[in-house]
Amino acid sequence: MAQWNKNSQSYLTNGTTLFEAVMIADKDGNILNTAGSASNIPIANGGVTGYSHINKFGYRSTLATSGFETIWDGAASNYTYQTVGTATATSDAALSADDTKEVNIQGLDENYNEVSETITIGGGASTAQFSRVFRAIMVSDNNDGNVTITTTGTVAYIQADAAQTLMAVYTIPAGKTGYLLKLHGNVDKNQDAIFRLVSRDFGTTVFNVKGQFGVFANSFDYDYPVPLVFSEKTDIEVRADAGNSMGGGALFDIILVNN
DSSP: OOOEETTTTEEOOTTTTOOOOOOEEOTTOOEESOOGGGGGHHHHTTOSTTEEEEEEEEEESSOOSSSOEEOBSSSSSOOOOOOSEEOEEEEOOGGGTTTTOEEEEEEEOTTSOEEEEEEETTSOOOSSEESEEEEEEEOSSOOSSOEEEESSSEEEEEOTTTOBOOBOEEEOOTTEEEEEEEEEEEESSSSEEEEEEEEEOTTOOOOEEEEEEEEESSEEEEEEEEEEEEOTTOEEEEEEEESSSOOEEEEEEEEEEEO
């Protein structure tokens, strides 16, 4: 390989002063100036064109005990993916204490492109159409009551005083490929549970198991030395089945790369 010497400002010739060069570059040949996990810092700060990151985390106060169900803070059942619709937000706070507060809805539009919009609790619907909602965050103030985000059905839920959803649910946006690097799960009692990472390809109805991990009174962490690859519009969840009544959580990290 021809090598450039910055001191002489010329290519090395005649095999002199040979050395081995190891570099990390993105898909367009841009050299990253870090290595190992630190090489993800330029992605986090938006410094690598075409790359981004999503961290998804969820918690369920009572894990399912008779089959695997989604880890999220909504209904005690599997997450239900709704059809395309505008989003509204309501709260069960006494005396409408949350009305007029703002919440930012994050998800995918009718074409599965990333979209977000801030709407008012107890107010009108969003102008954006949502095919998926994977996060909602209180903007102007904390929420006194439980906030429900609805499109054609319930798509997100913010517990009182949490100010953000807790849902281990995500869908890869259109035009991107997701590379899953990290998976974590935990329980909050001295009991056993089994966690599953599952995904569903676009246009299909079946969620396939991509990883299964058992725990007893503790947590598991798995770093994928070779990331799991998910194509655009793939739905991804973490589900759990517990031996006894208890709460538990899960998280995963995905690097998104433009196709």
